[in-house]
Amino acid sequence: MRYSRSNRISEEIKKIVSSIIRNELKDPRISKLLSITHVETTRDLRYTNIYVSTFDNQDDNVDTIEALNKAKGFIRKELGKQLNLRYTPEPIFKPDNSIKQGMYMNDLIEKVNKDLHLQQEVEDDD
Numbered sequence: 001m002r003y004s005r006s007n008r009i010s011e012e013i014k015k016i017v018s019s020i021i022r023n024e025l026k027d028p029r030i031s032k033l034l035s036i037t038h039v040e041t042t043r044d045l046r047y048t049n050i051y052v053s054t055f056d057n058q059d060d061n062v063d064t065i066e067a068l069n070k071a072k073g074f075i076r077k078e079l080g081k082q083l084n085l086r087y088t089p090e091p092i093f094k095p096d097n098s099i100k101q102g103m104y105m106n107d108l109i110e111k112v113n114k115d116l117h118l119q120q121e122v123e124d125d126d
Contacts (some may be wrong), residue, residue, distance in 0.1 A: 009041050009045065010112050013039050013079065013083070013089070016079055016082050017018050018126055020075055021068070022079050025067075025069060027067045029064060030067045031066065033055035035053045035054070035055070036051070036052055036066060037098060042089070047089055047092060050094070053099045061075065061097075062095075065094070069092075069093050076088055076089075099123050
């Protein structure tokens with residue numbers, strides 16, 4: 001499958017923004033357990049949606065998104081320095097809860113399997 005130009009640029013933005021957040025941003029509201037899960041850049045390369053997930057509680061996720069949106073001017077400037085594009089896309093940070101939802105689903109599956117195992121043990125004893 002051939003990647004479009006916006007997909008390639010999205011992957012590059014993901015690498016650059018991860019590096020910027022890890023090495024250059026000093027805001028204490030940004031969680032240390034941060035993961036950029038997905039980046040989508042529009043076809044005209046004007047905007048890029050950056051989906052962020054934290055492994056802390058929900059309040060930290062909201063604070064982290066707020067802090068990243070406050071720092072998006074700095075992040076855009078750094079993106080412009082590292083990307084060779086006519087227009088630097090404006091970053092828009094959005095929360096991504098897919099990791100938490102996956103962990104919740106995994107817990108439910110484990111609970112159902114445990115219940116089935118206990119039910120089989122009871123039937124075997126009869």
